[in-house]
Amino acid sequence: MSEIRVGKYVLKTDLLYTESDEWVKLNGMEAVVGITDYAQKKLRDIVGVDLPKRGQKVTLGEVVAVVESVKAAADIYSPLSGEVTDVNEELTSSPELINKDPYGSGWLFKLRISNPEESKKLLSPELYAEKIKGD
Amino acid sequence: MFWTPLINFEEKLGANLGEFAGWKMPMTYTSYQEEHMAVRTKSAFFDLSHMGRLRITGKLQEFENLVAKKVSDSSPGTMVGPTAFLNDKAGFVDDVMTYKVSESEFLVVTNAINREKVINWIRKNSSLEVEDLTFDLVMIALQGRGIWEVAEKPDLSPLQFKLNAKFEGHEVFLLSRSGWTGEDGLEFWAKPEVAQSILERLIARGVKGAGLVARDSLRQEMGFVLYGEDIGEDVNPVEARYWVYSLDKDFIGKGALLDILRTGVDRLRIGIKLPKNQRVIPRNSSKIKIAGKEVGYVTSSTFSPYLSRVIGMGYLSSRHFLMGGNAEVEVRGKDYSVKLSDFPLFK
Numbered sequence: 001m002s003e004i005r006v007g008k009y010v011l012k013t014d015l016l017y018t019e020s021d022e023w024v025k026l027n028g029m030e031a032v033v034g035i036t037d038y039a040q041k042k043l044r045d046i047v048g049v050d051l052p053k054r055g056q057k058v059t060l061g062e063v064v065a066v067v068e069s070v071k072a073a074a075d076i077y078s079p080l081s082g083e084v085t086d087v088n089e090e091l092t093s094s095p096e097l098i099n100k101d102p103y104g105s106g107w108l109f110k111l112r113i114s115n116p117e118e119s120k121k122l123l124s125p126e127l128y129a130e131k132i133k134g135d
Numbered sequence: 136m137f138w139t140p141l142i143n144f145e146e147k148l149g150a151n152l153g154e155f156a157g158w159k160m161p162m163t164y165t166s167y168q169e170e171h172m173a174v175r176t177k178s179a180f181f182d183l184s185h186m187g188r189l190r191i192t193g194k195l196q197e198f199e200n201l202v203a204k205k206v207s208d209s210s211p212g213t214m215v216g217p218t219a220f221l222n223d224k225a226g227f228v229d230d231v232m233t234y235k236v237s238e239s240e241f242l243v244v245t246n247a248i249n250r251e252k253v254i255n256w257i258r259k260n261s262s263l264e265v266e267d268l269t270f271d272l273v274m275i276a277l278q279g280r281g282i283w284e285v286a287e288k289p290d291l292s293p294l295q296f297k298l299n300a301k302f303e304g305h306e307v308f309l310l311s312r313s314g315w316t317g318e319d320g321l322e323f324w325a326k327p328e329v330a331q332s333i334l335e336r337l338i339a340r341g342v343k344g345a346g347l348v349a350r351d352s353l354r355q356e357m358g359f360v361l362y363g364e365d366i367g368e369d370v371n372p373v374e375a376r377y378w379v380y381s382l383d384k385d386f387i388g389k390g391a392l393l394d395i396l397r398t399g400v401d402r403l404r405i406g407i408k409l410p411k412n413q414r415v416i417p418r419n420s421s422k423i424k425i426a427g428k429e430v431g432y433v434t435s436s437t438f439s440p441y442l443s444r445v446i447g448m449g450y451l452s453s454r455h456f457l458m459g460g461n462a463e464v465e466v467r468g469k470d471y472s473v474k475l476s477d478f479p480l481f482k
Contacts, residue, residue, distance in 0.1 A: 047445075048415055
């Protein structure tokens with residue numbers, strides 16, 4: 001998986017992004033969702049996470065999870081509509097994985113997407129790089 | 136916005152800067168959890184240059200009338216300890232650390248947000264001379280269980296201090312055996328270039344930089360209050376269970392304080408602990424409930440790296456002050472169980 005660096009932030013080229021700093025890995029009708037390196041660095045020490053339930057139906061833009069840092073609680077928005085098929089339960093006891101490995105073991109949840117058309121609204125790595133540039 | 140004079144040095148050490156009380160300060164270097172544990176197991180330094188530092192000169196009797204704790208009982212070269220300036224309703228104008236230099240000279244450390252307020256308040260309520268040293272000197276704390284393995288141990292008992300003292304081969308304006316983390320250590324005030332030289336020596340011996348986030352989690356484990364969060368003008372020391380006054384002398388707010396002691400209080404400060412697996416952080420103003428009834432609110436909360444659980448503090452109705460009992464705290468509309476605990480929370 002190749003990377004783009006924007007200042008001190010890392011992006012992965014095989015992922016799509018949201019304006020609200022989530023990343024999405026699309027694999028057919030399945031989407032894996034997490035928060036970007038930029039988002040975890042802004043939040044700094046992540047100490048808790050509130051994940052959605054398996055089987056929960058979610059719509060694009062809906063608040064589906066919360067990431068707690070000592071500074072603030074950050075809402076996580078669903079980047080697409082669909083049904084939650086899996087959540088990263090390891091984060092319940094080790095939320096710091098989001099800081100350590102935001103694109104890997106720090107993933108948040110998986111979705112079976114219901115409207116593939118929506119993925120066209122996601123940002124390409126290049127557009128997301130533009131968004132965070134200079135910040 | 137003020138900036139710590141050590142900002143360039145600290146950025147080179149990897150400091151992440153943030154704003155606190157109108158100052159740009161290091162918030163973390165690596166992660167607050169590592170920094171917190173460095174203090175609890177080894178050693179770390181904090182830059183506290185944002186804290187107000189005042190030199191006050193004049194009659195002891197006038198100073199005695201301002202601070203809630205008795206100053207005349209302390210020897211010169213001793214810190215009177217945490218005390219407070221109270222308003223005439225016995226609310227906190229500020230909680231301060233007071234150093235008795237002589238019978239006519241005192242040093243006071245204020246909270247950063249209250250520095251100007253305190254200066255004006257002292258001038259309004261006394262004829263004492265106030266000199267603001269905040270911008271001439273930086274203030275550094277060295278704290279930790281292993282601090283004397285790496286730093287020169289000063290010939291001082293806890294809460295003693297010296298002026299124009301030698302430390303690590305340099306002359307510092309003030310050296311005190313004090314801190315605010317619950318661990319042993321010292322604090323010094325010095326010119327920025329002197330402080331930087333001392334820190335360079337200590338960093339080479341393994342002392343880590345720690346930011347204000349770790350300082351906040353350390354003080355919460357101890358149950359120490361933060362002005363603006365846990366106390367303020369509308370909170371008195373009895374409610375806060377912050378025993379920073381002496382009743383055998385007169386001071387501003389004493390009359391109100393006596394009335395409060397006679398009448399009793401409606402709320403009291405208490406600690407909370409969440410179960411280990413419950414990783415939600417109640418924020419300031421989160422409701423505390425007992426059996427579904429709202430009986431208090433949270434003022435501070437954090438994840439304690441030492442206890443591996445979320446802790447905090449707040450105020451509970453005194454009729455519901457069920458120390459050791461269970462309660463709930465409301466976070467984002469959901470109730471989570473908490474244990475009502477006394478301070479310190481981590482021992």
